[in-house]
Amino acid sequence: MAGSQVTAHPDIAAARLSPEVYRANFADVHPPLEADQAVVEANRCYFCYDAPCVEACPTGIDIPGFIRKIATGNVDGAGLRILEENIFGGSCARVCPTEILCEAACVRTEQQGKPIAIGALQRYATDPTLAAAVHPFTRALSTGRRVAVVGGGPAGLACAHRLAMLGHDVTVFEARERLGGLNEYGIAEYKVADHFARAEVDFVLAVGGIAVRTGVALGRDLSLADLRGDYDAVFLGMGLAGVKALECEGEELQGVFNAVDYIERLRQAADFATLPIGRRIVVIGGGNTAIDIAVQAKRLGAEDVTLVYRRTAEAMSATGHEQEFAQTNGVRIKHSAQPVRLTGRDGGVAEAVFEYTATQGGRLVGTGEIFALPADMVFKAIGQVFVADPLAEGGSSLLALANGRIRVDADGKTSLDKVWAGGDCIAGGQDLTVQAVEDGKRAALAIHRSLAG
Amino acid sequence: MADLTTRFAGFKSPNPFWLASAPPTDKAYNIVRAFKAGWGGVVWKTLGEDPPVVNTCSRYGATSYKGNRVAGFSNIELITDRPLAINLQEIKEVKRDWPDRALVVSLMVPCDEESWKRILAAVEETDADGVELNFGCPHGMSERGMGSAVGQVPEYIEMVTRWCKQHTRMPVIVKLTPNVTSILGPARAAVRGGADAVSLINTVNSIVSVDLDLMAPEPVVDGKGTHAGYCGPAVKPIALHMVAEIARDPECRGIPISGIGGIESWRDAAEFIALGAGTVQVCTAAMHYGFRIVDDLKDGLARWMATKSYAGIEDFSGRAVANVRDWQYLNLEYKTIAAIDQELCIKCGLCHIACEDTAHQAIASLRNGGGRRYEVIAGECVGCNLCMHVCPVDGCITMQRADDGSRERNWTQHPNNPMAVGASPVDGAAE
Numbered sequence: 001m002a003g004s005q006v007t008a009h010p011d012i013a014a015a016r017l018s019p020e021v022y023r024a025n026f027a028d029v030h031p032p033l034e035a036d037q038a039v040v041e042a043n044r045c046y047f048c049y050d051a052p053c054v055e056a057c058p059t060g061i062d063i064p065g066f067i068r069k070i071a072t073g074n075v076d077g078a079g080l081r082i083l084e085e086n087i088f089g090g091s092c093a094r095v096c097p098t099e100i101l102c103e104a105a106c107v108r109t110e111q112q113g114k115p116i117a118i119g120a121l122q123r124y125a126t127d128p129t130l131a132a133a134v135h136p137f138t139r140a141l142s143t144g145r146r147v148a149v150v151g152g153g154p155a156g157l158a159c160a161h162r163l164a165m166l167g168h169d170v171t172v173f174e175a176r177e178r179l180g181g182l183n184e185y186g187i188a189e190y191k192v193a194d195h196f197a198r199a200e201v202d203f204v205l206a207v208g209g210i211a212v213r214t215g216v217a218l219g220r221d222l223s224l225a226d227l228r229g230d231y232d233a234v235f236l237g238m239g240l241a242g243v244k245a246l247e248c249e250g251e252e253l254q255g256v257f258n259a260v261d262y263i264e265r266l267r268q269a270a271d272f273a274t275l276p277i278g279r280r281i282v283v284i285g286g287g288n289t290a291i292d293i294a295v296q297a298k299r300l301g302a303e304d305v306t307l308v309y310r311r312t313a314e315a316m317s318a319t320g321h322e323q324e325f326a327q328t329n330g331v332r333i334k335h336s337a338q339p340v341r342l343t344g345r346d347g348g349v350a351e352a353v354f355e356y357t358a359t360q361g362g363r364l365v366g367t368g369e370i371f372a373l374p375a376d377m378v379f380k381a382i383g384q385v386f387v388a389d390p391l392a393e394g395g396s397s398l399l400a401l402a403n404g405r406i407r408v409d410a411d412g413k414t415s416l417d418k419v420w421a422g423g424d425c426i427a428g429g430q431d432l433t434v435q436a437v438e439d440g441k442r443a444a445l446a447i448h449r450s451l452a453g
Numbered sequence: 454m455a456d457l458t459t460r461f462a463g464f465k466s467p468n469p470f471w472l473a474s475a476p477p478t479d480k481a482y483n484i485v486r487a488f489k490a491g492w493g494g495v496v497w498k499t500l501g502e503d504p505p506v507v508n509t510c511s512r513y514g515a516t517s518y519k520g521n522r523v524a525g526f527s528n529i530e531l532i533t534d535r536p537l538a539i540n541l542q543e544i545k546e547v548k549r550d551w552p553d554r555a556l557v558v559s560l561m562v563p564c565d566e567e568s569w570k571r572i573l574a575a576v577e578e579t580d581a582d583g584v585e586l587n588f589g590c591p592h593g594m595s596e597r598g599m600g601s602a603v604g605q606v607p608e609y610i611e612m613v614t615r616w617c618k619q620h621t622r623m624p625v626i627v628k629l630t631p632n633v634t635s636i637l638g639p640a641r642a643a644v645r646g647g648a649d650a651v652s653l654i655n656t657v658n659s660i661v662s663v664d665l666d667l668m669a670p671e672p673v674v675d676g677k678g679t680h681a682g683y684c685g686p687a688v689k690p691i692a693l694h695m696v697a698e699i700a701r702d703p704e705c706r707g708i709p710i711s712g713i714g715g716i717e718s719w720r721d722a723a724e725f726i727a728l729g730a731g732t733v734q735v736c737t738a739a740m741h742y743g744f745r746i747v748d749d750l751k752d753g754l755a756r757w758m759a760t761k762s763y764a765g766i767e768d769f770s771g772r773a774v775a776n777v778r779d780w781q782y783l784n785l786e787y788k789t790i791a792a793i794d795q796e797l798c799i800k801c802g803l804c805h806i807a808c809e810d811t812a813h814q815a816i817a818s819l820r821n822g823g824g825r826r827y828e829v830i831a832g833e834c835v836g837c838n839l840c841m842h843v844c845p846v847d848g849c850i851t852m853q854r855a856d857d858g859s860r861e862r863n864w865t866q867h868p869n870n871p872m873a874v875g876a877s878p879v880d881g882a883a884e
Contacts, residue, residue, distance in 0.1 A: 036520075039520055040520040043519035043520045046801045046803060046845050047803075048800075048801040048802050048803065049801070049802030049803060049805055049806035049818075050802045050805075050818060050825065051801075051802070052800060052825070071519070107799040107800055107801045108799075110799045110800075111799045111845070111846060
């Protein structure tokens with residue numbers, strides 16, 4: 001430790017906060033609406049004909065329909081109206097970037113700049129249905145057909161639920177210990193507080209007809225060829241298993257983390273006080289994962305958190321709403337700067353060095369101006385990548401890929417007979433929970449048609 | 454700013470805003486608070502003969518509309534449940550302390566001359582400015598042969614009004630019940646009996662809602678309920694119509710009218726006055742928000758009057774009466790079609806679905822690329838203006854004149870009317 005330092009280097013410590021503060025920091029970020037608030041908000045809805053919000057929802061939820069049911073006090077009917085199109089309506093109500101989807105399309109946005117709070121109303125409607133003792137959907141008579149689903153995230157489980165409803169027997173294979181995918185492992189705690197993701201998985205499985213095998217990974221414990229042989233159809237909803245590297249000097253230093261790994265650790269922690277966090281944090285990236293790690297680092301007690309993105313605010317994949325949320329949580333966002341190197345001291349990272357960028361002729365270039373940010377920890381959140389290796393048989397992928405992900409048609413059908421795919425692992429995937437749910441639902445309907453035919 | 458001073462059937466008040474005979478005017482305490490807040494007059498809650506009536510728990514029902522409370526209001530409260538002597542004493546004190554305000558005393562006693570004579574003498578002792586005969590109360594009292602039991606029988610109205618005019622020097626206002634098929638029967642009877650003015654409407658017979666757990670009408674009194682008197686914003690259109698009918702009736706012409714029914718804003722008041730009211734009476738809005746609403750009632754009305762260059766209430770009182778016609782005298786040659794301002798349109802589609810499902814299939818739902826566009830099909834539009842009402846954007850849909858204004862023909866002149874009287878334009882008032 002350098003004697004001239006006021007604080008030890010690196011200044012990384014657990015238990016920075018009191019138990020009460022941890023509890024408050026990781027509680028539900030948007031508390032649910034009270035009944036009277038929900039009715040007032042529901043009554044703001046114009047009940048549009050051919051409503052733009054429905055079209056803006058990837059799962060096509062009948063939004064005016066469910067909101068009208070809230071207004072009349074038919075909350076159970078509202079919940080069912082949502083869940084029949086989107087079985088993950090509960091988590092989508094919490095994590096959807098509604099400000100770029102349904103709420104952006106809401107005619108009240110154009111009229112007054114103040115849309116109906118569709119996400120909050122969706123949560124109000126779905127919470128009681130998810131908490132009810134009886135699952136609202138029943139299975140059709142058994143078809144005797146068997147479908148394998150690889151990946152227990154929103155895409156896989158949405159597919160499994162719809163197939164189960166249609167009478168097929170489904171087995172879900174999940175590499176991790178728990179189902180839920182990013183809802184369980186990858187999203188900020190305060191968005192899905194109180195183990196909501198687990199409760200929602202239990203709700204989805206309660207339809208029946210879904211066997212679950214966790215800790216089983218494609219490519220390691222079973223092969224695609226086995227699945228195609230053993231099952232009538234296969235759905236791949238494997239998500240993105242890899243993370244992009246910075247490819248700059250110092251990436252291997254201690255204190256440099258993949259954001260997704262740290263979030264996973266946080267989400268699985270029984271006690272947030274056990275999580276060591278630096279005093280000064282640098283986050284590199286511009287997506288929701290970057291926002292989630294930056295805000296959660298702050299809420300774990302980090303003093304200075306700076307998020308650095310190589311392009312402008314408009315180019316960030318995190319929405320304006322998310323950026324503002326980070327800023328109101330005390331995260332400083334610096335735009336138009338790319339990492340040059342990470343420098344260390346005593347084996348740990350000490351500084352992140354950036355170069356300002358500009359766009360020239362459509363290309364991002366460094367301007368040559370350099371600045372450095374002191375850092376006890378650096379989080380990399382520059383994107384995740386699809387890992388195709390588990391699909392390989394004898395060294396080459398069995399499936400046609402496009403842009404590094406699985407190529408599918410409009411129904412989610414891959415190039416391979418009997419195999420469908422959806423969610424983040426497919427080409428054109430939008431890294432949206434709600435899109436993954438739609439992919440799974442749509443593939444399930446296509447699988448059902450093919451099995452019936 | 455305009456002068457709101459009101460002279461009405463022998464009453465004078467600094468403004469036309471009176472509190473109606475109702476719970477807010479049951480005691481000196483409330484009325485003094487109202488006068489301090491600026492109300493121009495009050496009608497003291499109805500006095501009756503001792504022993505006083507007994508009231509129930511609960512007494513009120515209300516309609517909420519899309520989260521807005523008290524869009525309609527109902528009550529089963531009876532007349533004052535305080536001893537007559539206490540009320541008379543308080544009336545005397547209040548009138549002494551507030552000589553510039555109109556203080557009217559509402560009365561309801563059994564339908565015999567002696568009863569009325571007796572109570573009128575007692576009220577005169579208080580120096581109150583006048584009396585209002587409660588012929589309207591639809592519950593509780595009517596079963597005892599009072600209130601609307603009198604108000605629904607024109608002969609009784611005339612008889613009692615005549616007694617009152619004989620036995621008091623005070624101006625007599627007759628308060629009318631709307632629970633009749635035509636308001637003109639009772640109104641004309643009041644005029645024949647010598648009434649100095651009429652006031653209307655009293656409350657409308659109603660069951661405001663049913664408690665679906667108790668399976669009982671609200672307000673629920675120990676598991677049971679009864680019909681109640683409906684009032685508040687929901688009844689304003691009914692009241693406006695009845696006021697207009699009296700204002701344009703030749704037999705009632707000139708009778709001062711105190712307008713009552715759902716008045717909550719200065720604009721409501723202006724509408725009543727335009728249809729012939731000289732004062733307005735308010736209850737539900739005060740019960741919802743307190744007496745302070747009178748501030749904007751006065752201020753808003755005076756400012757609006759100034760923009761129209763009306764110096765006083767009488768300058769616009771009754772101005773809209775001549776434009777209230779029987780349907781058969783409306784110009785059937787006047788044509789409009791809807792116009793949608795595409796710049797203002799927010800693409801909610803409500804105009805289209807309303808017209809498509811329930812009117813004339815005159816608004817097309819179009820898509821150009823991903824964008825929605827709603828367009829009026831001029832050849833199909835009948836100018837009904839349903840779309841304008843359902844559009845949530847002010848000024849987005851307007852009705853544009855489609856005829857050249859050169860022709861005028863009403864139903865009495867129309868060839869489709871077997872009873873048509875010929876080509877000469879005929880106008881006429883009601884009846």
